[in-house]
Amino acid sequence: MKALIILLLILFIIYGCSETAKESDPSGTYVTHFKNEYSLTDDTLIIRNINSSNQAYNIERKSGFQKIRNGVLKSKEFKSAKWDATYNEDSKVLQQTDLGNQVYITDHNGVKLGDSEYKKIK
Template identity: 35%
Template sequence: MKTLKVQLMIMITLCVAGCESAKEKSIAGIYTTAFKQEFSVVNDTLIIQDFNRQSKSYQVERRTGFRRIDHGNVGPMEYKRTRWMATFNTDGFILQETAFGRQIYFKPDFKSLSFGATYQKVQ
């Protein structure tokens, strides 16, 4: 009876471990970056949400806040928001949008990405 309990515990442990390794890491989340250029100060946020997990489709929303710099004077905050749909390529860790050719490159740990600048995952 005792060996049966031990075998059952081992089987349950293996099942749980197998299920956890089969889980796909999600790229969905909020990624941010901030930088200063000669003519502007920029805060940029990418919000990536699952749209259809089976077809690996995602909705991407980019929210940008920036201040123009004109002759050393920093202007008021301006905002820009764009949305698009993209498909995730699991081979190269690339989120691709075809209409404008946008490509977002993910690091293998999915904690950061590259889209012109390096973004860090905050949520």
């Protein structure tokens, strides 16, 4: 009986550690949508872990936007960018290696890039 209790305790500890690791990993797909007087934009960030031992990530940003000129919505345009970043788990920030962009991990299942807040969809 003691052996069974100890085994269950070990399994709970292992499960708890694996769940904590999953929660601290910012990998996923995040989206945002915004509109102002000049454009209508849908933005997606795809964050992938490329090396867990040194917290290296690849970030892909895909944007689709429509310009608004004189009240007329123009045809949709697309652009994309990719960059590498290092994740600092203490400050919950993905720091771009080359240009210094920062992606902040928020407490409510999202990220923030500049003034734009993204929600995680998967």
